Amino acid sequence: MLNRRLTINGVERHIITTGDTMLSSVLREDLGLTGTKIGCGQGACGACSVLLDGKVVRSCITRMSRVKDGAEILTVEGVGVPKNMHPVQLAWIVHGGAQCGFCTPGFIVSAKALLDNNPDPSREQVRDWFQKHNNVCRCTGYKPLVDAVLDAAAVVRGEKSSADLIFKIPQSGRIWGSRIPRPTAVAKVTGTLDYGADLGVKMPKDTLYCKAVMAKVSHADIKNIDITEAEKMPGVVKVVTHKDVKGKNRINGLAMAGNKGDGWDRPILNDEKVFQCGDVLAIVCADTFYNAERAAEKVAVDLEQLPEYMNAPAAMAEDAMEIHPGTPNVYYEQKIEKGPDTEEIFAKADVVVEGDFRTSRQPHLPIEPDVGFAYIDDDGGLVIHSKSVGLQLHAAMIADGLGVKADKLHMVQNPAGGTFGYKFSPTMEALVGVCAMATGRPCFLGFSYTEHQHNTGKRSPFWTHVRYAAQQDGKLLAMETDWSVDHGPYSEFGDLLTIRGAQYIGAGYDWPAIRGIGRTVCTNHCYGAAFRGYGAPESEFPSEILMDELAEKLGMDPFDLRFKNIYRKGSTTPTGQSPEVFSLEEIFTKMRPRYDQARQQAKADSTAEVKRAVGLALGVYAAGLDGPDTSEADAELMEDGSVTIYNCWQDHGQGADSGTLGTAHETLRPLGLRPDQINLVMNDTRLAPNSGPSGGSRSQVMTGQAIVNACEQLLAAMKKDDGSYRSYDEMVKDGKDLRYFGTWSAPCNPCDEKGQGTPFCCYMYGLFLATVAVEVATGKTTVEKMVCVTDIGKVNNYLVVDGQIYGGMAQGVGLALSEDYEDLKKHATMRGAGIPSIKDIPDDMEIVYVETPRADGPHGASGVGEMPLTAPHCAIINGIYQAVGARIHELPATADKVL
Numbered sequence: 071m072l073n074r075r076l077t078i079n080g081v082e083r084h085i086i087t088t089g090d091t092m093l094s095s096v097l098r099e100d101l102g103l104t105g106t107k108i109g110c111g112q113g114a115c116g117a118c119s120v121l122l123d124g125k126v127v128r129s130c131i132t133r134m135s136r137v138k139d140g141a142e143i144l145t146v147e148g149v150g151v152p153k154n155m156h157p158v159q160l161a162w163i164v165h166g167g168a169q170c171g172f173c174t175p176g177f178i179v180s181a182k183a184l185l186d187n188n189p190d191p192s193r194e195q196v197r198d199w200f201q202k203h204n205n206v207c208r209c210t211g212y213k214p215l216v217d218a219v220l221d222a223a224a225v226v227r228g229e230k231s232s233a234d235l236i237f238k239i240p241q242s243g244r245i246w247g248s249r250i251p252r253p254t255a256v257a258k259v260t261g262t263l264d265y266g267a268d269l270g271v272k273m274p275k276d277t278l279y280c281k282a283v284m285a286k287v288s289h290a291d292i293k294n295i296d297i298t299e300a301e302k303m304p305g306v307v308k309v310v311t312h313k314d315v316k317g318k319n320r321i322n323g324l325a326m327a328g329n330k331g332d333g334w335d336r337p338i339l340n341d342e343k344v345f346q347c348g349d350v351l352a353i354v355c356a357d358t359f360y361n362a363e364r365a366a367e368k369v370a371v372d373l374e375q376l377p378e379y380m381n382a383p384a385a386m387a388e389d390a391m392e393i394h395p396g397t398p399n400v401y402y403e404q405k406i407e408k409g410p411d412t413e414e415i416f417a418k419a420d421v422v423v424e425g426d427f428r429t430s431r432q433p434h435l436p437i438e439p440d441v442g443f444a445y446i447d448d449d450g451g452l453v454i455h456s457k458s459v460g461l462q463l464h465a466a467m468i469a470d471g472l473g474v475k476a477d478k479l480h481m482v483q484n485p486a487g488g489t490f491g492y493k494f495s496p497t498m499e500a501l502v503g504v505c506a507m508a509t510g511r512p513c514f515l516g517f518s519y520t521e522h523q524h525n526t527g528k529r530s531p532f533w534t535h536v537r538y539a540a541q542q543d544g545k546l547l548a549m550e551t552d553w554s555v556d557h558g559p560y561s562e563f564g565d566l567l568t569i570r571g572a573q574y575i576g577a578g579y580d581w582p583a584i585r586g587i588g589r590t591v592c593t594n595h596c597y598g599a600a601f602r603g604y605g606a607p608e609s610e611f612p613s614e615i616l617m618d619e620l621a622e623k624l625g626m627d628p629f630d631l632r633f634k635n636i637y638r639k640g641s642t643t644p645t646g647q648s649p650e651v652f653s654l655e656e657i658f659t660k661m662r663p664r665y666d667q668a669r670q671q672a673k674a675d676s677t678a679e680v681k682r683a684v685g686l687a688l689g690v691y692a693a694g695l696d697g698p699d700t701s702e703a704d705a706e707l708m709e710d711g712s713v714t715i716y717n718c719w720q721d722h723g724q725g726a727d728s729g730t731l732g733t734a735h736e737t738l739r740p741l742g743l744r745p746d747q748i749n750l751v752m753n754d755t756r757l758a759p760n761s762g763p764s765g766g767s768r769s770q771v772m773t774g775q776a777i778v779n780a781c782e783q784l785l786a787a788m789k790k791d792d793g794s795y796r797s798y799d800e801m802v803k804d805g806k807d808l809r810y811f812g813t814w815s816a817p818c819n820p821c822d823e824k825g826q827g828t829p830f831c832c833y834m835y836g837l838f839l840a841t842v843a844v845e846v847a848t849g850k851t852t853v854e855k856m857v858c859v860t861d862i863g864k865v866n867n868y869l870v871v872d873g874q875i876y877g878g879m880a881q882g883v884g885l886a887l888s889e890d891y892e893d894l895k896k897h898a899t900m901r902g903a904g905i906p907s908i909k910d911i912p913d914d915m916e917i918v919y920v921e922t923p924r925a926d927g928p929h930g931a932s933g934v935g936e937m938p939l940t941a942p943h944c945a946i947i948n949g950i951y952q953a954v955g956a957r958i959h960e961l962p963a964t965a966d967k968v969l
């Protein structure tokens with residue numbers, strides 16, 4: 071045992087622990103200093119950074135034996151508190167440095183150490199510092215973080231005051247279209263916001279800590295699961311298996327019409343078969359996590375391995391067995407037929423190009439691994455807390471499987487340290503639900519990063535063949551497409567994703583004729599989950615690379631070929647819909663000088679060893695789910711004159727709080743409320759109505775419109791004949807309702823069996839430019855500059871939206887060059903899976919807005935989240951070809967592949 075007297079955040083503490091205990095455990099579990107976060111748990115992400123005698127250390131890999139007696143430790147709680155923040159914290163807020171905020175405490179302490187050492191760093195020195203100290207952020211694209219450090223440095227040097235760093239509400243009182251920081255920012259930068267694992271540390275004494283026993287193979291029959299020895303281990307209360315599940319033990323995959331399966335293919339706890347690595351076979355519930363982990367090793371699983379079909383072609387082979395017996399491996403098909411038949415057009419066309427393409431199984435790589443807990447409330451209801459971004463949706467998907475009546479199942483979203491879409495699927499909700507039901511006690515489950523990688527869904531690879539026919543002058547004539555979606559073993563949302571191929575291959579251009587077919591394929595690799603862009607980066611990769619190949623064959627500049635064919639009045643989308651706005655000409659016009667300048671610069675900067683060039687790509691995506699997508703929100707007048715907005719606009723980290731606040735404040739402007747007079751009650755199914763899942767960039771449009779509707783009803787009730795508004799007392803006196811239920815449905819129709827329809831009311835458009843540098847000797851590619859000219863309608867909050875776009879483009883760099891989850895060993899860690907560090911992401915990123923108001927968007931807004939990951943990777947891949955002549959058709963473009 072160790073006996074240490076340490077000064078922690080200026081307070082002397084007496085610590086008695088073992089030498090092997092990690093400093094992070096002492097801080098979080100013994101002292102309750104949960105501002106220090108655990109992400110990778112392996113020294114790779116810096117979320118756990120603290121200062122030890124003034125030096126940045128990663129506390130998750132710092133054993134207490136290395137912490138000397140008398141050492142001084144500073145955690146984020148000691149840097150500054152909400153009422154007295156350090157300049158770094160203030161700067162982080164005003165620059166939007168905290169999106170999900172999970173990386174933030176680690177960055178804040180790291181940045182403080184930098185400024186203690188060097189109060190006048192250059193941008194490159196800041197980037198070098200965060201690179202050296204392994205501070206990784208998945209949300210922000212890093213640029214706002216460098217901006218924040220430089221602003222904080224100016225305060226430290228006395229050139230600015232702290233007051234200069236505080237956002238000021240414009241004189242008009244209007245916050246719509248401003249850069250007001252998100253409501254959760256202060257809690258995020260001071261480490262006071264409790265995420266799932268933080269709440270886990272603070273749960274009641276009788277809480278059980280769970281460890282999942284996961285399959286290590288990808289396809290097997292389960293012969294036996296023996297828990298006898300495990301149940302005898304110290305501290306074990308119960309080992310839960312499929313036998314303990316009271317319901318049908320399947321998650322409802324919500325199969326669409328035409329799906330050959332019934333959607334009930336995903337077990338909660340696997341019973342008959344293992345379908346993928348990471349499937350859960352048993353869960354040990356014990357008094358401590360340590361005891362649960364030891365006992366889990368004693369669970370004996372008898373498996374008979376089956377052939378593993380690890381990609382779409384393998385599972386489509388004639389001799390492949392049905393992964394789910396009774397359902398063919400190809401279980402859904404979607405055609406596209408637009409305009410006249412393409413055969414004759416291709417036969418007569420001046421030019422034809424075609425190619426085969428494959429996108430990767432991109433992992434989401436949130437810094438916070440998956441986490442959740444469940445308990446039985448005083449009314450006998452089952453309450454599940456998780457990172458869910460679809461609370462009511464997930465309740466509907468898991469209730470029957472658990473055997474719980476819908477009105478007895480309550481879902482709450484914890485603050486989420488990033489999801490980017492993986493939490494559009496339920497992950498551990500049903501698992502913690504089974505444990506709480508089987509034991510009657512609160513049950514907490516937190517995955518290690520490797521467990522997170524294996525158990526949670528990934529982007530589904532598309533295997534695509536695309537063919538273009540064009541005239542010699544560049545006019546596009548026809549497109550033929552064939553796409554296979556490797557969706558892993560579980561069907562949920564796989565049919566919907568396959569429809570995206572019909573909607574987005576070739577999007578942005580006016581195709582007179584299209585023929586194609588796509589299919590969803592069941593495989594044994596990781597199940598497919600939504601991921602930012604959901605179908606767009608997969609669909610627009612082949613079409614945007616092929617657009618460059620066509621330009622080359624025609625002898626045209628890729629910019630000019632695109633410009634000739636973009637949507638203009640009279641054009642229709644691949645689904646035959648008239649776009650809601652025609653702003654692509656303006657977008658291209660704004661990009662033109664930037665494109666010319668970037669190309670000149672790249673040429674000038676090229677050397678024999680490092681070739682530089684510019685790539686371009688157009689991205690299109692819709693804000694919403696197909697058809698009459700609907701959302702709900704409530705608005706209530708409170709006794710103090712403030713207004714409370716209730717909704718389930720779930721937060722991945724994108725800024726659901728800001729979205730709600732800005733939309734409500736703008737609608738309630740006649741009342742003259744300050745932003746702090748709008749209260750937010752969000753993301754608890756007991757308290758707020760069903761706003762639908764946060765996915766497909768739908769929330770700003772759908773939930774935004776529901777908020778507008780609720781607020782307008784409230785305003786109408788408050789309005790007096792003389793045009794003034796009733797106070798709370800007057801509302802009560804006049805017998806007026808105080809709370810109003812707002813709802814909105816999109817005026818849309820889903821696509822038919824030929825992929826034709828008007829599925830969405832608001833789209834988002836982005837034109838991407840990337841300057842790349844490729845080392846000729848190694849094939850290593852670096853992205854040096856990115857530009858995005860975009861039309862996402864009127865902007866609610868520039869700080870939030872800038873952050874979404876920087877972060878999305880950074881994920882595009884990862885998608886293009888490094889990220890994957892194909893190799894179950896290599897890609898099982900955050901670093902192994904290719905997460906970009908700060909030096910992998912260009913500091914030179916520019917966003918240019920074209921704000922065309924949307925008739926169906928609240929206050930003219932469309933969505934944003936998916937747009938920045940529609941096609942930035944295509945611009946990078948096109949840039950690589952322009953630089954060194956390497957055509958990459960399979961992502962990611964790793965150095966060896968480029969070479």
Ligand code: FES
Nearest residue numbers: 109111113116130
């Ligand atoms: S470096 Fe410690 S949690 Fe990632």
Ligand code: FES
Nearest residue numbers: 170173207208209
């Ligand atoms: S804000 Fe950095 S990981 Fe989310």
